[in-house]
Amino acid sequence: MRNLxxxxxxxxxxxxxxxxxxxxxxxxxxxxYVSVLERGEYGGVNWGVFSFDAYRNFIFERDxxxxxxxxxxxxxxxxxxxxxxxxxxxxxxxxxxPTAFYISTQAQSRRNFLIFLVTIPFWTNILVRxxxxxxLLRNGGLVDNLLGFFGWxxxxxxxxxxxxxxxxxxxxxxxxxxxxxxxASLEKLDHRLIEAAFDLxxxxxxxxxxxxxxLAAPGIAAGxxxxxxxxxGAYVTPELLGxxxxxxxxxxxxxxxxxxxxxxxxxGLGFVLLAVVxxxxxxxxxxxxxxxxxxx
Amino acid sequence: MSEVxxxxxxxxxxxxxxxxxVKALDDVSVDILQNEFFTMxxxxxxxxxxxxxxxxxxxxxxxGEILLEGEALQDLPPYKRPINTVFQxxxxxxxxxxxxxxxxxxxxxxxxxxxxxxxxxxxxxLVQLAQYGDRVPSQLSGGQQQRIALARALAPAPKVLLxxxxxxxxxxxxxxxxxxxxxxxxxxxxITFVFVTHDQEEALAMSDRIAVMQAGHILQIGAPExxxxxxxxxxxxxxxxxxxxxxxxxxxxxDGAWSLRVEGVGEVVLAQESSTGKLGKVTVSIRPExxxxxxxxxxxxxxxKGVVANKVYIGTDTAYRIHLGDGQPLLSVxxxxxxGVTGHFSEGESVSVCIPSDAARVLVD
Ligand SMILES: Nc1ncnc2c1ncn2[C@@H]1O[C@H](COP(=O)(O)OP(=O)(O)OP(=O)(O)O)[C@@H](O)[C@H]1O
Ligand SMILES: [Mg+2]
Numbered sequence: 001m002r003n004l005x006x007x008x009x010x011x012x013x014x015x016x017x018x019x020x021x022x023x024x025x026x027x028x029x030x031x032x033y034v035s036v037l038e039r040g041e042y043g044g045v046n047w048g049v050f051s052f053d054a055y056r057n058f059i060f061e062r063d064x065x066x067x068x069x070x071x072x073x074x075x076x077x078x079x080x081x082x083x084x085x086x087x088x089x090x091x092x093x094x095x096x097x098p099t100a101f102y103i104s105t106q107a108q109s110r111r112n113f114l115i116f117l118v119t120i121p122f123w124t125n126i127l128v129r130x131x132x133x134x135x136l137l138r139n140g141g142l143v144d145n146l147l148g149f150f151g152w153x154x155x156x157x158x159x160x161x162x163x164x165x166x167x168x169x170x171x172x173x174x175x176x177x178x179x180x181x182x183x184a185s186l187e188k189l190d191h192r193l194i195e196a197a198f199d200l201x202x203x204x205x206x207x208x209x210x211x212x213x214x215l216a217a218p219g220i221a222a223g224x225x226x227x228x229x230x231x232x233g234a235y236v237t238p239e240l241l242g243x244x245x246x247x248x249x250x251x252x253x254x255x256x257x258x259x260x261x262x263x264x265x266x267x268g269l270g271f272v273l274l275a276v277v278x279x280x281x282x283x284x285x286x287x288x289x290x291x292x293x294x295x296x
Numbered sequence: 297m298s299e300v301x302x303x304x305x306x307x308x309x310x311x312x313x314x315x316x317x318v319k320a321l322d323d324v325s326v327d328i329l330q331n332e333f334f335t336m337x338x339x340x341x342x343x344x345x346x347x348x349x350x351x352x353x354x355x356x357x358x359x360g361e362i363l364l365e366g367e368a369l370q371d372l373p374p375y376k377r378p379i380n381t382v383f384q385x386x387x388x389x390x391x392x393x394x395x396x397x398x399x400x401x402x403x404x405x406x407x408x409x410x411x412x413x414x415x416x417x418x419x420x421x422l423v424q425l426a427q428y429g430d431r432v433p434s435q436l437s438g439g440q441q442q443r444i445a446l447a448r449a450l451a452p453a454p455k456v457l458l459x460x461x462x463x464x465x466x467x468x469x470x471x472x473x474x475x476x477x478x479x480x481x482x483x484x485x486x487i488t489f490v491f492v493t494h495d496q497e498e499a500l501a502m503s504d505r506i507a508v509m510q511a512g513h514i515l516q517i518g519a520p521e522x523x524x525x526x527x528x529x530x531x532x533x534x535x536x537x538x539x540x541x542x543x544x545x546x547x548x549x550x551d552g553a554w555s556l557r558v559e560g561v562g563e564v565v566l567a568q569e570s571s572t573g574k575l576g577k578v579t580v581s582i583r584p585e586x587x588x589x590x591x592x593x594x595x596x597x598x599x600x601k602g603v604v605a606n607k608v609y610i611g612t613d614t615a616y617r618i619h620l621g622d623g624q625p626l627l628s629v630x631x632x633x634x635x636g637v638t639g640h641f642s643e644g645e646s647v648s649v650c651i652p653s654d655a656a657r658v659l660v661d
Contacts, residue, residue, distance in 0.1 A: 195354055196387040198374040201404035201452065207375075210400070214391045 035267035043261040054268030074252070074269070081248040084163055084170070084238075085231035089178075091171040092227045096178030097220065101212075103179075104186035111187075118179045121172060130240040133169045134160060137241070161243030169237040177226035185219025186212070218288050225284055229277050249273055298329040299365070301488045302351055302456055307360035309346050320346040322512040323360070328456075328490060329505075333482050335491045337499040338509030339535070344492040345384075347509075348458050351490065353377050364455070375404070380449035384460040386441045388433040394420070394444050395429035401452040419447040422481065439470045446478070450485060459491045463498065475502055496536045500524065508532045525583075528660050533581035540582045540627050546575050546658070556580060556656065558600070560621040565597045567654040579659050584628040586655035589616060592646040599648045602627065604641050609633075616641070618649055 035054050037045040061071035103114045121129065136142045137160040144157040159165050189212065197207040213220075235250035244251070249269065256266030309321040320343045328334045336344045349355045350362055353374035362369045369377065380401065388397050395416045402412035420426045423443035433441055442462060449457055462478075463471045479502050482489045493499055499506050500520045507517045508531070515529045527533035530541060544558040546566070554566045556578070566580070590599070602618040605626050611633075618627040627649060641647050 190385075190387065192383055192385055192387040193389060195374070196381075196383060196389070197400070198354075199352060199379075199381045199383075200401035200448070201375045202400075203373075203375050206404065211389060 031267045031270060035264050035271055037264050039262050039264050041261075043257075043263065045263050051264065054262075054264040055272075057265055058268060058272060077247050077249060077252050078272075080163075081232055084167055084248065085228050087163070087167045088170040088174065088231045089224050089228045091167060092175050092178040093220070093224065095171070096175055096223060097182055097216075100179045100182035100186055100219075103183055104189070115180070115183065119176050121176060126173070126236050127240075129173065130169055130237055133165070133172070133241055137165050137168070160241065161245060163242065165241040166234075166238045166248075169241040170231050170234055173234075173237060174227040174230060177230070178223040181222040181226060182216060182219040185216045185222075189215050221284055221288060225280065229280075232273060232277065298331065300327045301330050301332075301365060302328040302490070303363045304347070304350070305361050305363065307347070307350060307357045307362060309343070309350060309355060310358045319512055321350075321357075324512070324514050325360075326507055326514055326517060328488060331486050331488060333479065333489045333491065333502055333504045335493060335499045335503035335506045336509055337493055337496060337506050337535075339494055341511075342509040343512045344494075344509060345460055348381070348460050348490065348492055351456070352379055352381050352458055378455045379458060380452060380454040380456075381458040381460065382442075382445050382449045382462045384462065384464065386433075386445040388441055388445055388448070390433055392432070393429065394425070394431050394433065394436070397433065397444060398429075398448045398451050401448065405452055415451055416447075419451045422450070422484070423447045423477070439466055439474065442466065442474065443477075446481070450481070450487070453485075454487065456488045456490060459489060461492050461494070463493070464495075471498075478502065500536070508535065510535075526657055527581055528657075530579060530581065530659050530661060533657070533659065538584055538628060540584060540587075541579050541625065541659075542582065542627075542656070543577070543579045546578050548575065555597075558620070558624065561602075561624060562600045563597075564600060564651045564656070565653050566656055566658070574658075579661075580656040581659055582627075582651060582656045584615070584630040585613075585632075586652060587627070587629040588650045589618075589629055589631060589641055590648045590650055592648055594648045594650075596650075598653060599650055602647055602649050604643050604645050604647060606643055607641070618647065620649075 034045055036050055036052060037047065038049040038051040038053070040046055056068075057071075058074050059070060060068045063069050099118065103111055103118075106114060134141075137157070138144070139157050139160070141157075141160075143159075147157065159168075193211055193215070194207055197211045202210060232248075233250050234248060235254060238248040238251055242248075247255075253266045253269050253273075256262045256269065260266075304324055304326050307321055307324045308319070311318045311320055324343075324347060336347060338344055346355065350357055351369075353369065353372060356370075364377065364379070389400065392400065395413065398416040398419050399409070399412040402415055403409070407415070416429065417426070420429055423446055425440060425443055425447070428436065428440065428444075433444065436444065442465070446459075446462070459478075463474050466474060475498060478489075478491075491499075491502065500523075503520055505517060505519055506523050507514045508523060508529075509515065510529075510531050516523060516527065516532050518526075523532060524536055527536070527539070533539040533541070542556070542558055544556045546554060546556055549555050549565075554568065555563050556566055557563045592601070600620060602620045605617040605619040607617070608615045613630045613632055616629040616631065618629055620627055629649065
């Protein structure tokens with residue numbers, strides 16, 4: 001009887017399962033397959049001819065004598081991407097936490113409006129956003145002139161086409177992903193717990209460190225992941241604000257499928273990235289699984 | 297004479313502004329003494345929590361001031377007050393273990409971890425939950441959480457402990473147990489307890505003194521017997537236990553005694569101390585168990601005539617309702633069955649009601 005009910009319920013999720021199977025699992029498997037094939041000479045792959053070159057080339061290269069040598073070029077791209085993503089995540093956290101905290105202390109009616117404001121970057125086209133940042137950050141642009149207004153030497157900003165510009169652009173894009181989960185966890189936070197902390201002699205700073213931050217930790221971790229992971233795969237922003245000089249993983253992958261005509265390597269890079277991301281997700285769920293559920 | 301620990305001087309508190317203003321407290325003054333179990337009793341919305349929050353420092357008074365041992369608390373934030381609170385919702389920190397919850401306040405005071413842990417164990421012992429230190433609050437029952445909240449608030453040895461309806465979420469049995477336990481803790485620790493409840497039985501059972509509140513005012517402050525036996529307001533008499541209200545006129549009879557004349561019923565003598573000294577129209581409150589019934593033929597200056605309207609046997613007592621006269625409310629009379637009076641009077645029978653001269657209290661309003 002119960003089984004019958006359960007199997008009927010299954011049909012409710014069937015469309016989603018089919019959709020995911022077709023549009024995610026199958027392409028993914030296809031790419032996994034491609035990553036272990038031999039590259040085609042003019043792009044594409046030689047179907048049926050297996051080769052682990054893609055994964056080997058990630059770390060090694062063959063010198064003229066056909067010896068395997070460690071090649072750190074691609075590792076550097078990964079390291080750079082991780083560094084830039086970490087920087088962006090940090091910026092977003094520094095900006096996002098106070099914002100989320102502020103919003104959570106406002107009256108209910110105002111909160112929704114403020115949350116709407118935070119999500120505005122979502123509503124603008126990504127290219128438009130990035131070109132706007134180019135206009136803002138270039139030498140002689142708005143930021144440069146404003147700094148000049150405060151006595152900085154105008155024309156000497158030199159920030160566009162640096163990793164910082166990329167990080168600024170990414171921070172702007174992904175800030176809502178940081179603010180929203182933190183806000184969600186702060187909003188759930190029982191205000192009486194903060195009063196209890198005050199009551200027991202904790203000043204504002206210690207109430208923040210000992211009660212608010214630990215209870216908002218799942219939201220902070222979720223926000224960090226939601227910013228960090230998409231940053232790793234960012235393509236447009238590094239291309240435009242980094243001026244193509246500061247290759248990130250996605251740009252590298254893009255070039256393998258494009259000008260470098262090395263599909264297996266592109267696919268292989270994708271899977272290395274996926275593995276790293278999945279591992280960090282597992283780490284996250286292990287860390288926060290044990291946190292007590294709030295019971296209300 | 298005990299020292300005054302907390303005092304409120306003409307404290308008012310309003311919420312909101314303009315047309316939507318709510319006056320939660322209106323000119324409240326009270327002195328709470330050292331080592332006292334002081335209870336604030338009143339119906340929902342009368343301002344009990346608001347007064348507690350003012351003492352705790354979570355709200356600022358609109359007017360008046362709160363003093364702690366004679367010092368104004370005005371600008372002292374809650375974390376600097378030697379006052380701890382047991383919140384109605386417990387408000388235990390869900391991310392900390394029971395022991396960490398209890399040591400929280402100690403660490404904030406700068407007490408080192410070792411001493412704090414020892415103190416926590418002592419507190420756990422006190423609330424009889426010694427083996428629960430390593431659990432997190434969500435693994436405890438409501439009553440256990442309650443006791444941990446108590447232990448946490450007691451651990452830093454505050455001068456004053458505020459308790460906001462701490463027992464309201466518990467079932468009757470646990471509640472009775474906790475009442476005894478709270479009283480025991482208060483006596484053992486010697487800390488001043490300011491306890492909020494809307495349960496009159498609880499208030500009577502536990503308190504040294506009770507303040508009865510209504511709509512932002514304190515109507516009467518006194519020991520439980522005083523509040524019960526000598527209520528000053530109709531609201532107090534009505535809120536605590538059952539009471540009869542007779543309206544009539546007070547006059548001073550020829551021999552100097554005070555008497556109450558009830559229109560169309562008769563006159564009874566009142567004891568000197570039960571009157572407010574004012575003549576004219578008043579209402580008196582009389583507890584049903586202070587009244588007794590006698591045969592119609594018994595007469596005296598302490599008796600009124602009536603007819604038994606109905607009677608209900610309720611185990612230990614028999615509850616009579618006596619019709620005194622047209623336009624007068626039925627008079628409740630409780631007669632203990634142990635006296636063997638049961639069955640003496642039946643419905644429709646004429647009786648005389650004995651009102652001891654000190655049983656009737658003249659009310660202020
Ligand atoms: N923050 C607030 N904003 C507006 N009005 C409030 C606020 N807090 C309390 N009040 C109002 O003040 C009055 C007294 O509230 P209070 O919480 O002190 O009542 P209480 O005696 O504790 O009642 P209960 O027994 O239901 O807890 C109520 O009318 C309430 O609506
Ligand atoms: Mg209340």
